[in-house]
Amino acid sequence: MSFEGVLGIVQYVMNLVGILAFALSGAFLGVRKDFDVFGVVMLAEAVGLGGGVFRDLVIGVRPVAFSDPGYFCAPIVGGLVVFHSARLQHHARAFDLFDAAALGLFSVTGATKAFAYGLNPEAATTLGFATAVGGGIVSSVLAMELPPLLRADRDLYALPALVGAGGVAVLHHFQLLNEWTAPAAAALAFGLRVLALRRNWRTSRSRFWRNPFAGMRHVPEPPRPEADLGHMEDSDHHTVLLRRPRTGQLPPPHHLPRTTQPRPGRTTPR
Template sequence: MPIDGLAGTVQYAMDLMGICAFALSGAYLAVRKDCDVFGTIVLAEAAGLGGGVFRDLVIGVTPAAFTDLGYFLTPLITALAVFFTAPLRHEETWYELFDAAALGLFSVTGTIKTLTHGFNLLAATTLGISSAVGGGVISSILVLEVPTLLLWNRDLYALPALAGAGTVAVLHHTDRLNTGTAVAAVLSAFGLRLLALRYGWRTPRSRVWRNPFAGMRQAPAPHPADAALSEDTVTVRRPDLDRHGTVHPHAEDTDSRDAAHPHQEGTIRLRREASFRTRKQPEQRRDG
């Protein structure tokens, strides 16, 4: 089937399914963040339409979300259904399932639409990935979360989208892209994402950051002469560093923060203290 025919007959249905699936994931995110009905609708619309709008703007066409009422109503109805359906509110599995389905659908439809506008395979693959992850990125930013695809300790996210988009690009290049192979590409991305969730597959991170203390601002090393003059050990508390090593210039005093989070006391104290040998200066020393 020609690429134009495939886009005309299949893409609209796949687009609506992808929008619905991403809108479900956005609505579940809103419920987990305790958003009101308006916030739930906003996150569902952002998750469902964000990636497609970005893709359409890049390829130079009017976003379909602004010209087709179905594109707008699908996230709206989905958001209201999730908001008022109590049994589904706490089902994390549903959130992951719908998000994986949308990832596969949009990676394929985004690539197909880009190819129909004459873009090369690399550009089409890139915009296919953007279509798949864009909505999730926008909805995460709206609730002040780091997007999943940027975190090393989350299961594979961008790579399944790459699998779907790359498969479509290869099929198009070999003149084997049709309805059946497009569905197979969707299933490949969807299946890879589910396998990553099941087995905890993750992308590697830099070896430098595998040390939990890497990146922490440490106390200056003492001068050798100072170390020789005294055997006194001074413990320095770092209330401006949290347990992850992040600097907080206006952080509260360590003791007050530990009191607020007693279950984290041991960890916080361990990572905020640095001991070094220095000369005795009683007038500058602080009580532990």
């Protein structure tokens, strides 16, 4: 099959499945945030269509989400299914698999469409990556959460998208992109994401930021100035000097003010 055949049949099916899978994960995020039915459906639409709309706007064509009813209705169906299915809401791990599947599918379809419109390999890889992660970023912002792409405590997220989009670029360079190799690239990205979820694979972080004083000499703390002296008066109008404590502790007992009990030999005034 020709390259146009890949774009016409395989890409449409992969796009539709990816939109539905992303919509399910976005709807689950809305349910977890206790959104109403409109909020859940809106979040499903955002995560399902956000990456594709961004891709089409960069390419300079009308977004398919506004020209194909199937693309627009798939997130609505996915959002309503998650909202009304209590049994499905208890399987949080399944939504990670939906998200991983959509990540792999969108990374491939985004890069494939970029090549169809004449973009170079670097631009196509970047656009495929943006298509895969764009919807998740939009939904996280709407739900007031840090996107998983930017979180160091989440498993590999950006790397599988880069593998899927980069795999399409390699296949296109060697003229091997067809109806069989395109789904294989998506499966590779999906498999990497699933392995990262199961084995907790994560990207490295900067050691210097986690320990900002590593390798630096310890600078001794400068001596503290003498604490100011305060004063207070007891009940017999005798001034008592107090030294303000440095660490929040009470002053020594001999510095405490005397009690208000009368002195021996004196009578208590009436």
